[in-house]
Amino acid sequence: MDNLALLTIGVTLLCCVLGVCGVHVYSSGKAQRAALVDRLSSTGHITMAGGRRRRFAGFDRRLRGTGLGKKIEVRLSATGLDLTPGEFFVYMVALIAGLWLIAQSLLAAFFGPIFGLVGLWTAFSFLSWQRQKRIEKFINQLPELSRILANATQAGLALRTALSMAAEELEAPAGEELSKVADALAVGHSIDEALGELQDRLPSRELIVLVTTLVLSSRAGGAVVGSLRNLTETLEERKETRREVRTQLSQVNMTAYAVPVMGVGAMLLTDKVLPGAIDRMTSTFMGQAAVVVSLGLYALGLIIIRRMSKIDV
Incomplete structure (x- = not known):
């Protein structure tokens, strides 16, 4: 009986020690995971390159776990804006509420929801405009990118090294996007996958041609230098054509918004x-x-x- 009692006490103490160790490991692992999430999402009290601290860190962390937050994050990643999904969502809600209140005070209560929808459309249209603007800047840098890759390849450098060198020499957005490609290659992605992700972020005909040329040259070899030289001249001509078309259509686009x-x-x-005319008009169903x-x-x-x-060139 004495041996059984001692055995029971020993097993109980051992279970208590293992339970305390398990709680300690769980709490430390949870703290490490939270710190890793903060670093990966660039939230919390981390100071960014521009010296700005992220706002709404807790809300941003919860929003990223939802489908809406993931969609907003994908849209923001293609715009190059220094915003988190949480910040964008809060600013969007503030815009909707502001337009709602302004419409109710200046026009009538009927216009509040309408202007709220206009605010929602404006927020996402702003993201689309920023994305298109970034794509245009990237397209304008494609001739220089093609020239750098041709020179690096002619000098005997590998395509991976040429892409890293172009990322260092070019300004944003091409430099930033190529840095992402170089990082993807560094962690083991293939050239097809890394360039395919770049093509998905900034879709354009010019980039498709450049990516196709680089992928085919990496697979089958061939005269990649000559192809890049010819592609540089073609991209320069398309750049001038796009600029002329944009200038000719500027008046039409202004009319569309005016x-x-x-x-x-x-x-x-x-x-x-006629003070109160809008109130009287919107007080009836016909109005x-x-x-x-x-x-x-x-x-x-x-x-x-x-x-x-809209003319595709």
């Missing part, structure tokens, strides 16, 4: 001339339907003008 602004301005002017139809026609006109002025 017409809706004139319509909203005319509505505000009417309310100033509300007329406003919705007119705004829909303005939006349709904007879309049609943008589609007609």
Whole structure:
């Protein structure tokens, strides 16, 4: 009996020691995981290159775990903006609330939800505009990128080394994007995968041609220097053509945005001339339907003008 009691006490003490060790390991592992998430998501009290501290760190961490947060993160990664998904979401909500309150105070309560939707559309349109702007800048740098790769390849450097050298010499956004490609190659990704991710982030016909040339040359070899030289000249010609087309269509694009602004301005002017006219108009179903139809026609006109002025070069 004495031996059984001692054995029971010993087993109990051993279980307690193992339980304390397990709790300690679990807590330390959880703390390390939280620190790793903070580093990877660039949140918390980390100071960025520009000296700015991230805001809404806790909310940003929770938002990244949702589907909406992941979609916003993908959109932001293609724009080059120094924003986290949490910051963008908070700013977007503030914009929607501000436009909602302004519309209610200046026009009528009926326009609050409409201007809230306009704020939501504006926020995501801003991301699309920034992404397109970054793509345009990258396309303008493609001739120089192709020239650097041709010179490096002619000097006997491997394609991986040439890409790393181009990432150091070129400015943003090409330098930043090629740095991501070089980092992907450094951790074991193939050239096809790394360049394919670059093509997904910044899709364009010029980049597709360059990526295809580099991938084929890495697979089958061949006169990659001559191909890159010819591609450089072609990209320079396309760059000038795109600039001419953009200049010719600038007036049309300005008209597409000026017409809706004139319509909203005319509505505000009417309310100033006849105080309370918008309130009386939106107090009935027919007036509300007329406003919705007119705004829909303005939006349709904007879309049609943008589609007609969109020329792929």
